[in-house]
Amino acid sequence: MSHRADRGHRRLLAPVAAAVLLVSGLGMVGVAAATQQGPPPEVPSASAQGAPADATARPAPAAAAGTPARAEAPKPRRTGRPRAVDPAPARAPAPAADPVRLRVPSIGVDTDLLDLALDADGALEVPEDPDRAGWFAGGTAPGDPGAAVLAGHVDSMDGPAVFYLLSALRPGAEVLVDREDGTTATFRVDRVVRYPKDELPTADVYAATGTALRLVTCGGVFDDDSGHYRDNVVAYATVAG
């Protein structure tokens, strides 16, 4: 074996090793970037009081006073309920059958619904399973007068969850709730609003003068210190027809 040949091998070794390292390094970064999950879509926050954002995503109360839509709102309370059976005046607390499934075709949601309660602090629970949504069973049933509240995660520890695209919902989008008795209640999205959690307008979310549905998830900035998102995103919907 000549000294020279050995040197020749060695001369090749470094560039080849460098090339292999470079390619595999680029590959790793590439895979990491390709599997990077984009943040959920965003809606303007309603937090800044009187900010221009409010014009497009405006919570109902004061601003709507006296408009025709408002004047009609209380009327559908009794007559507008999509009910299969209609027992006489005295009615049970929750005449609409319990919801079992939620479908929001425009954002690909199709999930069964868990029953949600309030936790010890009085806050609404969210399903542990990030792929399922839940219904606040202590409140209004979808299709009953008032606001039925459904909640689901925007993401899990490692990717999108059931309400990942909630912020992308457009006004007019159809929201379908299948109920235990085989009937389906149909709602249409009015607006989607993002609020800092401590400014969530509880009365607007949990109550309505008509028959309504609310879909709630998280949004805004994820606070690494608290391990929670800072905002909530609420899709407001009203019963169709």
Next chain:
Amino acid sequence: MRKSLAAAAALALPLAFPATAFAATDGPQMYVAQLGELNDSGATGTAEVTLDGDQLTVSITASGLLADQPHAQHIHYPEEEEGQPTIEGTCPTSADDADGDGFLSTTEGQPKYGMIVTSLTTEGDASPDSALDVTRFPTAPGGEESYDRTFTVPEGFDAAEDLGESVIVVHGIDANGNGEYDAGDLGASELNPDLPAEATNPALCGALSPAGDGGVAAGFGGTSGVENTGLMLAGAGTIAAAGGVLIYSRRRSAQA
């Protein structure tokens, strides 16, 4: 007020029952209502009621009310007969205008929202006896009402059971648009002949619904920020190593 109550309770609970804080089921419970106009009052508002033990905190925010006139307001509850199914309190509609005069009186609304449980006065007695004591109700300066008061739950009212079926009603309209309560077109109140009907006809109504307090924790952050950080760093490290190897080999060949 409500927030501080809830926060105080949340803080106090773990101290009092450190081992069972999460098993507690009787923390504060909130109820909310959106108040919709009756009698074309043009008013709008929201109500929040928090039940904490035997204390009831009621907040009402409203606008568009007849300004500078007392607005009697109450929690109503439709008592059901023994053995009869639960009646959920609701708000009347124009269909409930029994005498067809174009206005809903308080009496005409009663089949829907029931009788008075608590008079939401500004001070003193809050029983049904104070239902029309117009000297102790908010006067809505500028048409705005911002009301907040804490009561002891009245005896005989099972608040935890019945608040979710109760209704908040705010009274007082201006049917003839002259800026004050008067006998005008509507005459005297059916409830008290000394008061004009304008003073007692309902202006706002909203059924209470149970509600969660505060925000909802509905995300783990798996799609926020940079994921796969391990792989990213490994890739970057490997690229740096490639550079290192090249530089090293260049130096060696330069020396050689």
